[in-house]
Amino acid sequence: MSAIKLNEKLVALIKEKIAKYSLESTISYEEGRVISNCDGIVIASGLNSVMLNELVQFENGSYGLVLNLESNSVGIVMLGKYGDILENSIVKRTKKIISIPVGDQLLGRIINALGQEQDGKKPIKKDQLTPIEKIPFGVMERKSVDEPLATGILAIDAMFPIGKGQRELIIGDRQTGKTTLAIDIIINQKNKNVKCVYVAIGQRESAILNVHQILQKYDAMSYTTIVATTSSDLPSLLFLAPYAGITIAEHWLSKGEDVLIVYDDLSKHAAAYRTISLLLRRAPGREAYPGDIFYLHSRLLERAGRLNEENGGGSITALPIIETQIGDISAYIPTNVISITDGQLFLNANMFNIGQCPAIDPSLSVSRVGSAAQKKYIKQIASSLKLDLSQYNDLKVFSQFGSDLDSETKNILDHGAKTLLMLKQERNSPYSQLEEAILLFAIKYHFIDTIPYDYFATYKNSLLEYFKDHSLAKQLSKSLNFNEEIIASFKNEFKIFTTKFTDKIPNYKQQMYSNLKDVK
Numbered sequence: 001m002s003a004i005k006l007n008e009k010l011v012a013l014i015k016e017k018i019a020k021y022s023l024e025s026t027i028s029y030e031e032g033r034v035i036s037n038c039d040g041i042v043i044a045s046g047l048n049s050v051m052l053n054e055l056v057q058f059e060n061g062s063y064g065l066v067l068n069l070e071s072n073s074v075g076i077v078m079l080g081k082y083g084d085i086l087e088n089s090i091v092k093r094t095k096k097i098i099s100i101p102v103g104d105q106l107l108g109r110i111i112n113a114l115g116q117e118q119d120g121k122k123p124i125k126k127d128q129l130t131p132i133e134k135i136p137f138g139v140m141e142r143k144s145v146d147e148p149l150a151t152g153i154l155a156i157d158a159m160f161p162i163g164k165g166q167r168e169l170i171i172g173d174r175q176t177g178k179t180t181l182a183i184d185i186i187i188n189q190k191n192k193n194v195k196c197v198y199v200a201i202g203q204r205e206s207a208i209l210n211v212h213q214i215l216q217k218y219d220a221m222s223y224t225t226i227v228a229t230t231s232s233d234l235p236s237l238l239f240l241a242p243y244a245g246i247t248i249a250e251h252w253l254s255k256g257e258d259v260l261i262v263y264d265d266l267s268k269h270a271a272a273y274r275t276i277s278l279l280l281r282r283a284p285g286r287e288a289y290p291g292d293i294f295y296l297h298s299r300l301l302e303r304a305g306r307l308n309e310e311n312g313g314g315s316i317t318a319l320p321i322i323e324t325q326i327g328d329i330s331a332y333i334p335t336n337v338i339s340i341t342d343g344q345l346f347l348n349a350n351m352f353n354i355g356q357c358p359a360i361d362p363s364l365s366v367s368r369v370g371s372a373a374q375k376k377y378i379k380q381i382a383s384s385l386k387l388d389l390s391q392y393n394d395l396k397v398f399s400q401f402g403s404d405l406d407s408e409t410k411n412i413l414d415h416g417a418k419t420l421l422m423l424k425q426e427r428n429s430p431y432s433q434l435e436e437a438i439l440l441f442a443i444k445y446h447f448i449d450t451i452p453y454d455y456f457a458t459y460k461n462s463l464l465e466y467f468k469d470h471s472l473a474k475q476l477s478k479s480l481n482f483n484e485e486i487i488a489s490f491k492n493e494f495k496i497f498t499t500k501f502t503d504k505i506p507n508y509k510q511q512m513y514s515n516l517k518d519v520k
Contacts, residue, residue: 030093034058035073037085040234041279042076044091050074053133055094060084064091065098065236068280075280077236079114099129100244102251106225107195110212113229113240130251132243136303143308145342148373149260149317152188152430153181155360155423158382158440160345163373164194164258165306165315169337171322171329172347172359178321180427181345181358182262183211185319187218188430189260195252196224197261199245202231202238202268218428238272246303249316256312261304265321266297270333287332294336301340329364343367356420357427362389375433380482381440385419392416411449418448421456434477438467447494450502459501466497 032046042064050056054066056076062085068075076091100115101124110119117124145163162168170178186196198215200208208228215221227245229237242263249259263269270293277290285291297320304318320341322334327349329338338344343366352359371379395412399405405413422443425431431439442448442463451459467473472489479486 032056032074032091034085034087034089034091036087037082039279040078040082040236041276042078042082042085042091043073044076045073047074047091047093050093051095051097053097055096055098057092057094058082058085059089059091063094065240067276068282077239077276077280078234079236079240097131097133098240099131100247101126101128102130102248103128106248107223108221108225110208110226110228111244112233113227113237113244115244118228130247132240132247134247134250134303136299137305137307137311141307141311142305143313144372145306145369146372147306147315148375149194149258150188150192150433151185152432153184153358153360154425154431154436154439155358155362156345157374157378157431157433157436158423159362159386160343160360160365160367161369161371161374161378162317162319162367163306163369164317165304166343166367166369166373167301167304167318167320167341168367169320169322169341169344170347171324171334171338171344173324173327173349176347176349176352176359177357177427178323178347179207179211179264181347182264182319182321183214184428184430186215186224186260186262187220187428189223190218190220194223194258194260195249196220197227197245197249197259198224199227199242199261199263201229201241201263201265202233202272203228203264205230214428235272235275238269239276242266242269242300246300246316246318250303253307253314253316254312256307256314258314259316261316261318263300263318263320265323266337267321267323267333270296289332293333294340297337298340301337342369356424358425360423362386363393376480377437377476377482378433378440381437381444385440385443389416389419392419415446415449418451418453418456419443421453422448422460434473435464437476437482438463438473441490442494445491445494447498450498452505455501455505462501463497467493 032044035043035045047056050066052066052069056064056066058064060081062078062080062082064076064078066074067077098114105125109117109121109124111124112118115124145165147164149162149164151157151162156162170181172178186198189196198211200211208226208230212221212226215224225248227241229241245261245263249261252259270289273293273296274289278284278288282290301318301320304316306315307313320337322337324334325331329346346361346364347359348361351361391412395409396416399409399413422439439460472486472493476486
C-alpha cells in the first residue's frame with residue numbers, strides 16, 4: 001500500500017472518530033474518584049480533563065484546588081473540611097477557578113482568603129466576583145513612579161521615599177517593629193484618597209485583632225480591608241491570601257484609584273507553599289523550597305505598579321514583609337524578594353533594642369525609586385542626611401578604639417547622635433510632610449546641636465507647635481520650595497525659637513559641656 005493511500009486511510013479514521021465524539025462520552029472526564037486523603041492533600045483519579053488551579057467539589061460539599069497534574073492522577077489541596085472524605089468517594093469538576101467578591105463593600109471588613117466575612121457583620125454580596133489569578137498589566141500600560149506616597153515616617157520620607165506604584169520590602173528579625181511600621185503607614189493615608197489592604201498571613205488571632213483595634217482607633221478601617229488567615233488555618237488558605245488581597249486592590253486600580261497593600265508576611269507564605277509542595281511530593285530544592293518559589297512571589301508582586309492615564313492612572317503600592325533569622329538577608333527567601341522589589345527597609349535588631357524606633361538601618365536600606373518620588377522641599381532639605389549618618393556610624397566604630405578625639409570628630413558624633421534622636425518616632429504618630437520639613441531643617445542647619453539630649457522630646461514637640469500656624473510654614477506649603485529667601489527667614493526664626501528654648505533649661509551650659517565630654 002502506498003504512503004498516500006495509508007495517509008488517506010488514517011485521515012478517514014480520525015474523521016470517523018471525531019464524528020462519533022459527543023458530550024456524553026466525556027462524562028467520565030468530569031468526575032473522579034479519591035485515591036487517598038492525607039493532611040489536607042487529596043489524590044484523585046479520573047479527572048483527565050481537569051485544569052491546573054481549577055476548583056473541584058467533593059461529596060461532603062467541600063472544595064479543593066487542583067495543583068498537581070500527573071499522567072494518571074491529580075493532586076488536590078483542600079480548602080475546607082476533609083476529615084470525612086473517604087477513599088473511592090466522588091469528586092467533580094466545577095470548571096471554575098477561585099473567585100472572590102470585590103468593591104467598596106469590603107472597606108472596613110475582615111475577610112478570609114476565600115472572600116468570606118470573618119467579623120460577624122452582614123454577609124458580603126457575591127454579585128461581583130473576580131478570579132484571584134490574573135496576568136498583570138504590561139509595560140506599555142504603566143508609567144514611571146514619580147508621585148510620593150507619604151508614609152508619615154520621617155526616616156523613610158527623608159532617606160528612602162516610597163512612590164505610588166512602588167514595591168518596597170520591609171525586612172528584619174522577629175520583634176523589630178515591621179508590622180507597626182506598616183500599620184503607621186496605613187494610618188497616615190487618612191484623607192489622602194488611598195485605599196488600603198492589609199493581608200495577615202498565618203498570624204495569631206490576637207495579633208490580627210490588635211491590628212484591627214488600632215486601625216479602628218485611628219479611623220483607618222473606613223478605607224481599609226483586612227484579609228486574615230491565622231496560624232491554625234489550612235496551608236492552602238495561607239497560600240491564597242496574598243492573591244486574594246491583590247485581587248481586591250486591582251478592582252480599585254481599574255477604577256483609577258490609588259491603593260496600598262501590605263503582605264504580613266511573605267516568609268510564612270513561602271513556608272505554607274513549601275508545606276503544600278512537599279505534601280504533593282514535588283522535588284525539594286534549596287532549603288526544601290520548591291523550584292517555583294521565585295515565581296510564586298514574582299507573579300504576586302508584579303501585579304503592583306502605576307498605570308498611565310490611558311488606563312486610568314491608578315496605582316498599587318506594595319509593602320511585602322519578610323522575617324529574617326539573626327539579620328541574615330542572604331537567605332533564600334529574603335534574596336528572592338529583594339531581587340523582585342524596588343528597594344528595602346531593613347530594621348536593625350540592635351537599634352530596636354536600644355530604643356531607636358523605627359529601627360531603620362540607613363546602611364542596608366535603599367529605595368531604587370529614590371528622590372523621583374519625593375516632594376521638592378523634602379528633597380532639598382534631606383539631601384545630605386544619609387551621608388551624615390554614614391559618616392557618624394563610621395566614626396562611631398573608629399572612636400571605640402581611640403582614647404582622645406579631636407573637637408571636629410566630637411562634633412560629628414554629637415550631631416549624628418542627635419540626628420538619630422530626631423528620627424525617633426512614637427508609634428501611631430505619623431508626621432505631615434510640612435512637619436517633616438521643619439524637623440529636617442533643624443537637622444541640616446545644626447540647630448539641634450545646641451539642645452541637650454534629655455530635652456529632645458520636648459524640643460521636637462515645642463518646635464512643631466511653634467511652627468504649626470506660622471506664616472513661614474504656610475509660605476513653604478504654598479511655594480513647595482526652599483528658596484534663599486525662605487531659608488534665611490527660617491534660619492532667623494529658628495535662632496529666635498532655639499534661644500528662647502535653651503534659656504529655659506536650668507544649668508544649660510553645664511549640660512552642653514557634659515554632652516560633648518561623654519559623646520563617645
